[in-house]
Amino acid sequence: MMIIDSRFENDSIFLADLSLSQLRLMNDGELDWFILIPKREDIIEWSDLGQEDQLLLNQEINMLVNLLKELPEVKKVNVANLGNIVSQFHVHIIGRKFGDRAWPGPIWGTKSSLPLSQERIQFWKNAKISK
Amino acid sequence: MMIIDSRFENDSIFLADLSLSQLRLMNDGELDWFILIPKREDIIEWSDLGQEDQLLLNQEINMLVNLLKELPEVKKVNVANLGNIVSQFHVHIIGRKFGDRAWPGPIWGTKSSLPLSQERIQFWKNAKISK
Numbered sequence: 001m002m003i004i005d006s007r008f009e010n011d012s013i014f015l016a017d018l019s020l021s022q023l024r025l026m027n028d029g030e031l032d033w034f035i036l037i038p039k040r041e042d043i044i045e046w047s048d049l050g051q052e053d054q055l056l057l058n059q060e061i062n063m064l065v066n067l068l069k070e071l072p073e074v075k076k077v078n079v080a081n082l083g084n085i086v087s088q089f090h091v092h093i094i095g096r097k098f099g100d101r102a103w104p105g106p107i108w109g110t111k112s113s114l115p116l117s118q119e120r121i122q123f124w125k126n127a128k129i130s131k
Numbered sequence: 132m133m134i135i136d137s138r139f140e141n142d143s144i145f146l147a148d149l150s151l152s153q154l155r156l157m158n159d160g161e162l163d164w165f166i167l168i169p170k171r172e173d174i175i176e177w178s179d180l181g182q183e184d185q186l187l188l189n190q191e192i193n194m195l196v197n198l199l200k201e202l203p204e205v206k207k208v209n210v211a212n213l214g215n216i217v218s219q220f221h222v223h224i225i226g227r228k229f230g231d232r233a234w235p236g237p238i239w240g241t242k243s244s245l246p247l248s249q250e251r252i253q254f255w256k257n258a259k260i261s262k
Contacts, residue, residue: 044207045196045200045207045208046189046192046193046196046208046210047192047193047196047197047200051189054189054193055186058177058182058185058189061177061178062177062178062185065176065177065178066178069176069178075215076175076176076213076214076215076218077176077177078211078212078213078214078215079177079211079212080209080210080211080212080213081209081210081211082207082209082211082237083207083209084206084207084209084227084234084235084236085235087207096215103215104215104216105215105239105240106213106237106239106240108236108237109236109237
């Protein structure tokens with residue numbers, strides 16, 4: 001069983017187990033912000049994932065980008081692996097809105113003034129997430 | 132011929148033409164900061180690239196991540212598509228250093244106090260970049 005860094009547990013909630021990754025939703029009441037954490041050990045950098053896993057990762061990214069693109073308020077989807085703070089490999093997929101709290105700058109390091117609502121959690125639990 | 136957004140021309144220099152992407156080096160004298168711009172038209176979001184192109188993109192990302200990982204001063208490689216300002220699809224691959232000007236926060240939106248040196252341009256022109 002893969003161990004998820006406890007900082008993910010504090011900042012986000014579990015949404016689904018996908019083929020490669022655990023999908024989590026950040027505790028952000030202003031933006032739809034997903035995290036994909038591949039269920040593999042000792043992955044730090046993008047290139048540490050094997051080719052098959054990269055194919056799966058791209059499929060999971062595509063699915064989430066497409067879900068976010070359907071939301072009329074989403075102006076651009078940001079896809080990123082930073083990992084400067086939490087090294088366990090993870091990819092952010094974030095639906096950025098025109099005029100959001102960091103627009104057009106990067107969102108990392110800023111905090112939402114609103115917590116994630118139960119309604120939004122339910123919205124994503126009911127979404128068509130391919131596993 | 133693909134047209135490259137003029138803002139890339141202002142902020143970065145051409146390094147190489149790869150299978151999928153034009154590879155450019157940001158005008159940053161503090162960090163090694165690559166940009167991959169796929170030579171395809173009308174690509175805005177990650178999921179706009181077809182599966183074959185995503186495979187090539189991942190290969191190009193892997194190569195650059197591996198080149199940066201070899202540098203002892205690089206603590207973490209950041210890989211990201213933001214595109215909030217320049218919408219033409221591009222991926223940043225950045226060798227972040229412990230204690231760099233934004234560490235451990237995101238680097239986008241910050242400016243280097245040093246211009247890119249001719250020595251560093253030559254270093255990357257001489258690097259083993261698989262095309």
